[in-house]
Amino acid sequence: MLNLDIARIFSEIADIFEVKGENPFKIRAYRKAALTIETLTQDLKVIAERGGVKELKKIPGIGEGIAKKIVEIAETGDCKKHIELRREVHAELLELLAIPRVGPRTIAKLHQELGITNIENLEKAAKSHKLAGLPGLGAKVEENILKGIEQYRSYQGRALLSKALPYAESIVNELKKLDAVEQILIAGSLRRMRETIGDIDILVVSKQPEDIMDAFTSLEDVEDVIAKGETKSSVIIKGINADIRVVDAVSFGAAAHYFTGSKHHNIGIRELGMKRGLKINEYGIFCGDERIGGEHEEDVFASVGLAYIPPELREDRGEIEAAKENIIPKLIEISDLKGDLHVHTNWSDGKSSIDEMAEVAISLGYEYTAVADHSPAVGIAGGLNEEKIVKRQEEIDRVNESFEAEGVKFRVLSAVEVDIKSDFSMDFSDEILKDFDVVVGAVHTKFSQDRETMTTRIVTAMENPNVDIIAHPTGRLLRKRDPYEVDMERLMAAAKDTETILELNSFPERLDLNDIHCKMAKDYGVLIAISTDAHAATQMGAVIKYGVATARRGWLEPEDVVNTRELEEVLKMVKR
DNA sequence: GCCGTTTTCGGCCCGACTGTTTTCAGTCG
Numbered sequence: 001m002l003n004l005d006i007a008r009i010f011s012e013i014a015d016i017f018e019v020k021g022e023n024p025f026k027i028r029a030y031r032k033a034a035l036t037i038e039t040l041t042q043d044l045k046v047i048a049e050r051g052g053v054k055e056l057k058k059i060p061g062i063g064e065g066i067a068k069k070i071v072e073i074a075e076t077g078d079c080k081k082h083i084e085l086r087r088e089v090h091a092e093l094l095e096l097l098a099i100p101r102v103g104p105r106t107i108a109k110l111h112q113e114l115g116i117t118n119i120e121n122l123e124k125a126a127k128s129h130k131l132a133g134l135p136g137l138g139a140k141v142e143e144n145i146l147k148g149i150e151q152y153r154s155y156q157g158r159a160l161l162s163k164a165l166p167y168a169e170s171i172v173n174e175l176k177k178l179d180a181v182e183q184i185l186i187a188g189s190l191r192r193m194r195e196t197i198g199d200i201d202i203l204v205v206s207k208q209p210e211d212i213m214d215a216f217t218s219l220e221d222v223e224d225v226i227a228k229g230e231t232k233s234s235v236i237i238k239g240i241n242a243d244i245r246v247v248d249a250v251s252f253g254a255a256a257h258y259f260t261g262s263k264h265h266n267i268g269i270r271e272l273g274m275k276r277g278l279k280i281n282e283y284g285i286f287c288g289d290e291r292i293g294g295e296h297e298e299d300v301f302a303s304v305g306l307a308y309i310p311p312e313l314r315e316d317r318g319e320i321e322a323a324k325e326n327i328i329p330k331l332i333e334i335s336d337l338k339g340d341l342h343v344h345t346n347w348s349d350g351k352s353s354i355d356e357m358a359e360v361a362i363s364l365g366y367e368y369t370a371v372a373d374h375s376p377a378v379g380i381a382g383g384l385n386e387e388k389i390v391k392r393q394e395e396i397d398r399v400n401e402s403f404e405a406e407g408v409k410f411r412v413l414s415a416v417e418v419d420i421k422s423d424f425s426m427d428f429s430d431e432i433l434k435d436f437d438v439v440v441g442a443v444h445t446k447f448s449q450d451r452e453t454m455t456t457r458i459v460t461a462m463e464n465p466n467v468d469i470i471a472h473p474t475g476r477l478l479r480k481r482d483p484y485e486v487d488m489e490r491l492m493a494a495a496k497d498t499e500t501i502l503e504l505n506s507f508p509e510r511l512d513l514n515d516i517h518c519k520m521a522k523d524y525g526v527l528i529a530i531s532t533d534a535h536a537a538t539q540m541g542a543v544i545k546y547g548v549a550t551a552r553r554g555w556l557e558p559e560d561v562v563n564t565r566e567l568e569e570v571l572k573m574v575k576r
Numbered sequence: 577g578c579c580g581t582t583t584t585c586g587g588c589c590c591g592a593c594t595g596t597t598t599t600c601a602g603t604c605g
Binding site: 025104199229269 | 578591593594601
């Protein structure tokens, strides 16, 4: 039973309560517990077995009731309450919650009045105008439900950060042309740099909000206008929801904080405000009727006695407590990086030569880059063989000598991305591996091995004294391929024991390790390499921001990351 | 269901927009 499975049970309980119209605060409690569990860096089952209810209750947001259920789930695989609720409300009905602008109250009403149980049912009823006429429902609602169903089908789930960010930037660039725009900020999950994005949020300071609303809702790529008010509008643009909000300059900080979220972070901050007799909303910080701040985002934190919290940390994962104690980490920045320890060249499946990769690395201010071409097992990648290794080494030497002759402080490291085969062996012998500067081990085949086997496979690689880094440790491709089954706790413990570095692969569809696992690595004292896995020179600079953002979301500081070090130190940290 | 430098009971973030309504519920973030 994984944390994610336990979280899913509580999340579903919350969904069912929602449809049943339970006390909203109880629903919130279950949702918060689910979120906390999802992002926990320790194994909940282990905590439950070790310390029971008493130990579980120490986790914020988990009290007596949920702790008891966790123990029950750890022991039996589910809890009675959940099974009972599932009998009352069918899972299919809960899927309707995912339809935009259809909420739990509407679903409950339609279920009770018309016996609607799934999307097909709902669509049919709306098309034959069975909804209009029910209390509180009219023709417009029918129309909106059909639109919502269409949107749900055409655009399921969330967009990749790397897809949504350029859209948001182009909206900002378009709106910046207006004189009425004084300030403009991309907020929401984009500002927090979440790996996937539900919608684009933009905040504008202007004295002429109507002009902004008009311009926004008539942008070239707008496909549908969901709402258009005096200070807030919502559209569908290239299949993604985009919201805009206009405030006065005096409210900019408070609005930026509010609009950046996350929702649970905001609730946490506003609750702190309440305890101090303050009201915090998007217009400012108020003591009674008197505004005491809100022009700058810092005001919000200061008003409740907190240090500034960077957007990437605002997920209600302990950042408020850390800010209280003034121990917010000094997060890593792109400028801290001194090299890239995993790139490919045209000696395997890369598009660029060693020279070109080096030139770009130098332009990024790096002092080294490790060319880690594939080993032969990854057939389609045209991997290295023994003959190519020798020739490639000659070229690496030639390039390094020319840098030395020109007095350029840069070195190309000879590396390999060696396949960790399904029988636990490495794709190159130790005899060959020992001669590389850096060895990056990676799983590329047989993703379906069971958890125990896959974990042992990777741990065996870590135990090999020649293997320095494990690339993309979970193998996931966002929205395409689930991570393979692996016991992350065992992986972390083994990485610590064997002094193996774990990679944070910066490719936006990988971001692997993810933010939570990065934090876990930090807790275990395991070093991270933020690498690009660039297959062309241009990719190196383009994707690194996603890797660094994920590292920041994982609370990483420069010292947690191996490639913030000078070359000499890195060479000492790899095993040889 | 959670939580406690006002509380172990009585609170629980806050506001915009829409649609169906004459004052508000539902949805969203």
